[in-house]
Amino acid sequence: MFDVITFGSAAQDIFLRLNKKQVIVGKKFTAGKGVCFDLGSKVDVEEIYFYCGGGGINTSATFAKQGLKTAYCGAIGKDLAGEEIIKDLNNRGVAVDFVKEKGKPTNHSIIFNLSQKDRTIIAYRGASELLAREDIPWDKMGSRWFYLAPLSGLACETSKSIINFAKEKEIKIAFNPGTFQISLPGKILSEILSKIDILILNQEEASFLTKIPFIKEKEIFEKIDKMCPGIAIMTKGAKGVVASDGRYFYSANVLKTKVVDKTGAGDSFGAGFVSGFIKANGDIGYAMQLGIANSASCLQQWGAKNGLLGEGDNWEKVKIKKLKYEKS
Template sequence: MYDIITFGSASQDIYVKSKKFFTAGNGICVPPGLKTEVDDLAIFSGGGGTNAAATFANQGFKVAYCGMVGQDPFGRLAVEELKKLKISCDLLKTTGKKSTNISFFLTYPGKDRTILVYRGASDELSRKDIPWAKIKKAKWFYLAPFGGRLASLTGILIDFAKKNGIKIALNPGYNQLTLPVKTLKEILQKIDILILNREEASLLTGIPPQKEKEIFKKIDGLVRGISIMTKGGDGVIVSDGQNLFSAKSLASSLGWKTVDATGAGDAFGSGFVSGFLKSKGDIEYSIQLAMANATFNMLKWGAKDGLLKKNQKWPKIGVLKEACGKEGLCQTKS
């Protein structure tokens, strides 16, 4: 029996740094018809499904990744790393139809990065590829962002989980948040933990991101379980239907300088669920572990290299706890 099975993408993240990149308007540019010097190149594994699995494995859980990679060198690298991290690959499938997912991170001095995404093999996973008999005894499903056609599996997996008594944590991406309204409302009523960032929460509710209180109140009303909204450098808000919890950014509080936000959302979401399982439902501890896991990950390049290990020491951020209804941000649930 697995403690947790993660679903989502597996990819290779390729970082390309060059002083020759320049901007024009809202775009990043390179001179046409010329070879452009690259100052640094680095390759890391990524993908929401495997990033989350790495956290769970690091925290000592029995975890499997259910997804698809290509029959290519990057796919073989992904499998090798999963095995090295002691993540089961028994549920992983390969395909010759498409190459393994790749993201190119173009970085340039004094500016933000630009990401080119190839959604390859991961989007080829279909209902028939999932070994349903092998996953029915898992304790938890963790659904990372699903891209493209993969989003259609969201409701199917959640219905299967509910039928088999499996708890569900959902960290949806754009394609899941833009599913038909009726489908989305049904999904949100069935999950145990919902993890969103502020921009995703704005997309879900149709409320501008500046109206934070209105956004969170609406989300909390849609979700029967725990609602989480991360706010980047401004911290996080969490509701369990009885109390409202909030915390500031750990990096900002300690004055730490982060270098790469890739995988920060995956690190926070999987860190929260790890803390929730380890503490048997202590929200404050779950927030603290999530915040530390995401922060330490952002201190290093790549989506997995900085993730906390099981016995690693880490600083705990202060968490404010208030009863629901006090600020009108959350709703009391039975």
């Protein structure tokens, strides 16, 4: 019996530090700025780092560091990156019994980092997308919790089977859906959301799900509370975190920290929150504090798994504001 089984992508992340002069301003870019290279040129980079990543792997790393009995369930390719992922999981004490080799290369992400705020990710979505119902050894999936990180492609459909199975077996579910999952047909999505115990979204995802601008927090939460009976959380990058359990509204600022690399912010917050929730028997305030501290610690180092907080580490607790939820 595991404490947590995580689902989501497994990837080889390649981090490159680019020069500011590679950024150009232009109306053609959605963000008003783009990364640019001379055609046919060779571009030198001064820093490069390789780490295994992907939401399923990143979150399993936090759970294992927090002393929880953890397994990862997902797909890799028959390649070097896949071998590295297995080695990394083994080193971290995450069980690899549910890792499946599929017929596409392992997912890869090339992450161009320019400054604290600016980064561009070029992603190859490979084997992780192919995880199918048949790949999961259901009779061995005993766990107290399932954590579902973003998934796309075929595996996005598989989410529904994973969630239905969990509900049937009384396994608690934490869900951090990606845009692909939020874009599932309305009927499937509402069936999924009605079974979630902890729903974690960033501002853009919360807004995309509810079709309400993200500054209208109260309206967003009222709508999410109707779709999902569990705890709903909205992370707001450097601007803090808000959560609701339908009775109280919780909010907190983030810890002020230097940001070396933002990759893994969402995963380290989500897995930190759920670890805190498990360890403190459902204390939302404590869970938020651990999520915030874990993500702040992750952002101080390159990669999505370096700097994660371990059991017994000292960490700073932010102040939590708790207000009675006045529904309109």
